[in-house]
Amino acid sequence: MDFDLTEEQRLLKDSVEGLLGDAYDFEARKKYMKEPGGWSKAIWGRFAEQGLLGLPFAEDDGGFGAGAVETMIVMEALGRALVIEPYLATVVIAGGLLRHGGSAAQKEAHIPSIIDGAKTFAFAQLEKNSRYDLADVTTSAKKKGDGWIIDGEKFVVLNGEAADTFVVTARTRGGQRDANGIGVFLVPANAKGIVKKTYPTQDGLHGADVTFTGVEVGADAVIGDGENGLPLIERVVDEARSALCAEAVGLMDESLKATVEYLKTRKQFGVPIGSFQTLQHRAADMFVAVEQARSMSMFATMACDFDDAKERSTAVAAAKVQIGKSGKFVGQQSIQLHGGIGMTMEAKIGHYFKRLTMIENTFGDTEYHLRRVTAAGGLV
Structure with missing residues (x-):
């Protein structure tokens, strides 16, 4: 099996390492950590200009149609530079949920704003007693007309302080640890009924504990199957x-x-x-x-x-x-x-x-x- 990078992948590697080498030394990182949200909007804009935020998205959605190898190349470079910007939360996780499960309308509404750096996302999944069990969900999503009402608490939501949109896992039916009955919802961070407690984490990132109380979202907020997510x-x-x-x-x-x-x-x-x-x-x-x-x-x-x-x-x-x-x-x-x-x-x-x-x-x-x-x- 050939593990050598292609010419395009080598160019990507050189490009991202060159960008971080110029703009992301240890002293600069300390300054970025003090900015609102705990990371640099200017650096995020440079990621967008260089096309890093659009890498995994299909060309039809405005991206570059890259795959897992390209994500690996970028993430290795981000690790070397100790980057604190929310690439994982926004591009890998929220972007991945939209790519694999989003409707055409959801992709059109959200992916362009990820690619151009206008918006960031946060994955609100971890709960107080869930540990590493993705199916352990007590946050509820109940039908109200065509829409949903979300109630519950999520903890250690990375980029929760600065995110424009939360991607929330919530139970639409069943018991706390049932594999079925879990939905994924797009929730605006400024929606009524959201309370955030923000804090820095040990590694220099920023997290938040987020409480959802009677948060109303529309039918278009559900990514994929609301009962089998x-x-x-x-x-x-x-x-x-x-x-x-x-x-x-x-x-x-x-x-x-x-x-x-x-x-x-x-x-x-x-x-x-x-x-x-x-x-x-x-x-x-x-x-x-x-x-x-x-x-x-x-x-x-x-x-x-x-x-x-x-x-x-x-x-x-x-x-x-x-x-x-x-x-x-x-x-x-x-x-x-x-x-x-x-x-x-x-x-x-x-x-x-x-x-x-x-x-x-x-x-x-x-x-x-x-x-x-x-x-x-x-x-x-």
């Missing part, structure tokens, strides 16, 4: 997990690079500490962990196009297991080899480890996905 949610969340795996590879790549550079410059006993064989062994082990993660990230990327939903979900779960293990190892070793400076807010390396830790716990941690792979009987 779980397969759509599972498909898009698998794509999000794959994208997070790619981001983690970028984070680990940069962590390894920064650590090796530090070993070459930090001196002890009059010589660079990188000359000590034990530390060289640690760096070599980090390299192996990064490459293992990279291979599984590629596997997850390919799995996004599998026709069999069970095969796809098992492959992505296996990738998330390796990403979790490699991310923890590379992050811990990076901090250890940097010494005390690695624990400070001023050192970039600690921020990479924080983001890796958050990725490990997003849409299922290592133990959760290991149980899923085991229950499926493994990959072969």
